[in-house]
Each structure stands twice: as structure tokens, then as C-alpha cells.
Amino acid sequence: MKKIEAIIRPERLTETIKGLKSIGITGFTVSQVVGRGKQKDTKGVYRGKNYQVTLHPKVKLEIVLSDYLVESTIQTVVKAAQTGEEGDGKIYVYPILEAYNIRTGKFDDDIDDLVNREEGL
Amino acid sequence: MKKIEAIIRPERLTETIKGLKSIGITGFTVSQVVGRGKQKDTKGVYRGKNYQVTLHPKVKLEIVLSDYLVESTIQTVVKAAQTGEEGDGKIYVYPILEAYNIRTGKFDDDIDDLVNREEGL
Amino acid sequence: MKKIEAIIRPERLTETIKGLKSIGITGFTVSQVVGRGKQKDTKGVYRGKNYQVTLHPKVKLEIVLSDYLVESTIQTVVKAAQTGEEGDGKIYVYPILEAYNIRTGKFDDDIDDLVNREEGL
Ligand SMILES: Nc1ncnc2c1ncn2[C@@H]1O[C@H](COP(=O)(O)OP(=O)(O)OP(=O)(O)O)[C@@H](O)[C@H]1O
Ligand SMILES: Nc1ncnc2c1ncn2[C@@H]1O[C@H](COP(=O)(O)OP(=O)(O)OP(=O)(O)O)[C@@H](O)[C@H]1O
Ligand SMILES: Nc1ncnc2c1ncn2[C@@H]1O[C@H](COP(=O)(O)OP(=O)(O)OP(=O)(O)O)[C@@H](O)[C@H]1O
Ligand SMILES: [Mg+2]
Ligand SMILES: [Mg+2]
Numbered sequence: 624m625k626k627i628e629a630i631i632r633p634e635r636l637t638e639t640i641k642g643l644k645s646i647g648i649t650g651f652t653v654s655q656v657v658g659r660g661k662q663k664d665t666k667g668v669y670r671g672k673n674y675q676v677t678l679h680p681k682v683k684l685e686i687v688l689s690d691y692l693v694e695s696t697i698q699t700v701v702k703a704a705q706t707g708e709e710g711d712g713k714i715y716v717y718p719i720l721e722a723y724n725i726r727t728g729k730f731d732d733d734i735d736d737l738v739n740r741e742e743g744l
Numbered sequence: 745m746k747k748i749e750a751i752i753r754p755e756r757l758t759e760t761i762k763g764l765k766s767i768g769i770t771g772f773t774v775s776q777v778v779g780r781g782k783q784k785d786t787k788g789v790y791r792g793k794n795y796q797v798t799l800h801p802k803v804k805l806e807i808v809l810s811d812y813l814v815e816s817t818i819q820t821v822v823k824a825a826q827t828g829e830e831g832d833g834k835i836y837v838y839p840i841l842e843a844y845n846i847r848t849g850k851f852d853d854d855i856d857d858l859v860n861r862e863e864g865l
Numbered sequence: 866m867k868k869i870e871a872i873i874r875p876e877r878l879t880e881t882i883k884g885l886k887s888i889g890i891t892g893f894t895v896s897q898v899v900g901r902g903k904q905k906d907t908k909g910v911y912r913g914k915n916y917q918v919t920l921h922p923k924v925k926l927e928i929v930l931s932d933y934l935v936e937s938t939i940q941t942v943v944k945a946a947q948t949g950e951e952g953d954g955k956i957y958v959y960p961i962l963e964a965y966n967i968r969t970g971k972f973d974d975d976i977d978d979l980v981n982r983e984e985g986l
């Protein structure tokens with residue numbers, strides 16, 4: 624089990640959620656963040672108290688899923704979130720050790736995912 | 745050391761914090777998120793521009809703790825956050841490689857937790 | 866590749882970003898959180914419905930970087946975010962399995978970091 628964390632442009636969120644749905648991924652968590660990537664401009668140079676850092680609004684999308692879904696999910700997010708301009712964002716993959724569904728109190732594991740898939744989720 | 749991340753109903757946060765306190769867990773971080781789980785309804789079908797995805801407000805609770813506390817903490821969160829209705833949320837467990845306390849600049853490790861525990865924290 | 870997550874005082878964010886920039890780290894994500902650490906006071910005792918937990922506003926700073934940058938980045942964050950008073954916050958280190966740049970659709974790996982570094986990033 625893995626977590627895919629995608630930091631994307633807010634205006635690409637709806638398209639990205641549609642893309643995920645089209646490959647059967649309907650579970651995810653979204654939060655508002657701000658950030659910066661590599662700075663290639665000459666702005667933002669140190670000027671003591673006057674120094675201001677511009678942070679860009681982004682959306683963080685977190686998707687916990689079975690290992691076999693990681694590759695197709697990354698491709699789907701890249702396709703839906705990409706504009707080709709600087710600032711399109713990042714995708715990070717984390718290991719998940721255990722997952723539980725609070726309603727059932729049971730382990731939410733890979734087998735569970737496979738069963739749902741066979742049922743045509 | 746592990747991180748337990750619980751995505752719960754906002755209205756169960758106070759009860760969950762009480763539960764954590766009752767087992768000696770007082771350190772945690774909370775953030776506001778929105779999300780979706782499995783979609784079992786027929787709403788939300790694609791309709792081009794009219795398509796709207798409903799995202800439900802949830803609270804993300806993050807608790808970094810020693811390995812020996814993971815199981816009891818999960819049980820406590822499930823008990824406090826569960827309503828039995830769909831949408832109760834998820835618990836995910838992540839590995840943590842290192843932890844530091846910024847005030848002391850020192851490693852915040854398992855042994856530290858054990859020492860605090862013996863002192864009756 | 867690792868993620869450093871620092872939970873710091875909001876008023877130390879600008880100083881911390883300056884410190885990161887001074888060691889060549891310009892990519893990061895920031896979010897607003899609230900939290901608690903160890904409770905050493907006698908306030909907050911259970912009083913049924915009247916019980917209220919005070920959550921302190923903090924800022925979560927997330928930095929994904931190559932392994933060789935972890936130690937110096939932690940030292941830099943501690944130096945910039947530390948006041949010496951309780952509540953200065955925590956630093957947690959997580960493993961990252963994969964990283965992608967959405968604009969290029971390519972893997973964002975350690976070698977990439979080294980190349981950028983040689984180019985004087
Ligand atoms: N190293 C990093 N760690 C954590 N978050 C990052 C990092 N780099 C970028 N981000 C997040 O991703 C967002 C978008 O970054 P961005 O796409 O500009 O990265 P970049 O490396 O500069 O690539 P590009 O050249 O395509 O702009 C940032 O606003 C920030 O939230
Ligand atoms: N796969 C996932 N990845 C990340 N977050 C998720 C995932 N699934 C659910 N969540 C988060 O948990 C919240 C609650 O999900 P929910 O409890 O409805 O899950 P579910 O699998 O549909 O279970 P139930 O049948 O009990 O409703 C969502 O709003 C979302 O924030
Ligand atoms: N175990 C934890 N898990 C997750 N987040 C934590 C944990 N402990 C603290 N935090 C986060 O760090 C913030 C600051 O914690 P704080 O610095 O007060 O920790 P502390 O252990 O009480 O140290 P100090 O004695 O220096 O106050 C909290 O508000 C919370 O957001
Ligand atoms: Mg950029
Ligand atoms: Mg659900």
C-alpha cells in the first residue's frame with residue numbers, strides 16, 4: 624500500500640479528480656497549501672526586513688491505494704494536471720504500513736481493494 | 745517511531761482528543777481537509793462542464809509516537825471517531841525515520857518517550 | 866530521497882525560509898495547522914461537556930530533498946525556528962519512494978538534484 628501525494632494547480636483539481644474517477648480511483652483527501660519550487664528568477668534577493676517570499680497557492684491531493692495502482696495513477700495525475708508551464712507541481716510516493724476503515728474498525732488492505740475491483744467498483 | 749494519520753469527522757475531534765489523552769497521548773497536529781471515499785451512489789456522473797464533485801469536510805489528525813503505542817492508539821481513535829455510518833474515515837500508519845524537538849535541538853526518540861512515561865507524564 | 870516535515874511557530878516561517886534559501890533549498894510546501902505538544906500544566910483537566918482543548922496555531926513546512934541534504938537542512942530549520950520556549954515544534958523525517966515533476970512528467974531524482982547543484986542552483 625502506498626500514498627501518492629500530488630501538489631497541483633488549484634485550477635486543475637476538477638480535471639484531476641475526473642481523471643482519477645475514470646481509472647476507478649474515488650477515495651482521496653484534498654487540502655489547501657502554498658509553496659515554491661525552484662527559483663530561476665532573480666527576484667526575491669535578500670534585502671533584510673524588506674525581503675518578502677511569494678508563496679503560490681496549490682492544492683495537495685492525497686491518495687492511498689494498492690501498489691498495483693501506483694503507476695497508472697501517477698500517469699493519470701500528470702496528464703490531468705499538466706499545463707507545460709513552470710509551477711505544475713510534484714508527485715511524491717510514500718510507503719503506508721497499515722490502513723484501517725474507521726466505520727468497520729477493520730484493516731483496509733490490498734485484498735480488499737482487489738475484491739472491490741472484481742465487484743466492479 | 746511511526747505516524748498515525750486519522751481522517752475523521754470534524755464533530756468527532758473533541759471526543760477523539762479526549763480518548764487520546766486518556767491513554768497518555770497529548771502530542772498531535774490537526775488540519776482541515778476535504779475528501780471522498782468510495783462512491784456507492786449514482787450521483788456525480790460525468791456531464792461535461794456541469795459535473796461537480798462534492799468533497800466532504802474532514803479533520804486530519806497526525807500523531808507521531810513510539811511503535812509500542814501504535815496499536816492502542818488506533819483502537820482508541822476507532823472507538824472515539826466511529827459513528828457506524830458511511831464516511832467515518834480512515835487511519836493510515838507511516839514510518840518515521842527521525843524526530844527532533846526544535847526547542848532542544850535534540851533527537852526525540854523512543855527512549856525519550858519511555859523515560860517520560862516512567863516519570864508519569 | 867526524504868521528506869522533512871517541520872511544525873514551527875508561524876512567526877518563524879520567514880526566517881526559516883531565509884535559512885533554507887541560504888543553503889540552497891528553494892522548494893517546499895507550507896500549510897496551516899493547529900496542535901499540541903506535551904502538556905505539563907494542570908489546565909485542561911476533564912470536566913465533561915465543559916472540557917475544552919486549546920490547540921495552538923502552527924505552520925507545517927514540508928521539504929522533499931536528496932538524502933545528502935537532510936542533516937544540514939535539519940540544522941538550518943532548528944537554528945531559524947528555535948526560540949528556546951516551549952512550543953517551538955518538531956521535525957520529522959519520512960522516506961520518499963518516488964518523486965515526479967508534473968511539468969516534465971519525468972522522475973525528479975537525486976541525480977537531478979546533483980546536476981542542479983553543479984549548475985549552481
Ligand atoms: N522540494 C520540494 N518539496 C516540497 N514541495 C515542493 C518542492 N518543490 C516544489 N514543491 C511544491 O510544488 C509546487 C510547485 O512546484 P514547481 O512545479 O514550481 O516545481 P519546480 O521544481 O520549480 O518545477 P518547474 O520548473 O516545472 O516549475 C510548489 O509551490 C511547492 O508547493
Ligand atoms: N483512498 C483514500 N486515500 C486518501 N484519503 C481517503 C481515501 N479514502 C477515503 N479517504 C478520506 O477519508 C474520508 C472518509 O472516507 P470514507 O470513510 O467515506 O471511506 P470509505 O472507504 O468510503 O468508507 P465507508 O464505506 O465507511 O464510507 C474521505 O472524505 C477522504 O478524506
Ligand atoms: N507527537 C506529536 N505528533 C504530531 N505532532 C506533534 C507531536 N508533538 C507535537 N506536535 C506538534 O508540534 C507542535 C509544537 O509542539 P511542542 O514544541 O510544544 O512539543 P513538546 O514535545 O511539548 O516540546 P516543548 O517542551 O519544547 O514544548 C504542536 O502544536 C503539534 O502541532
Ligand atoms: Mg517552479
Ligand atoms: Mg464513504
Ligand SMILES: [Mg+2]
Nearest residue numbers: 902903951952
Ligand atoms: Mg509543548
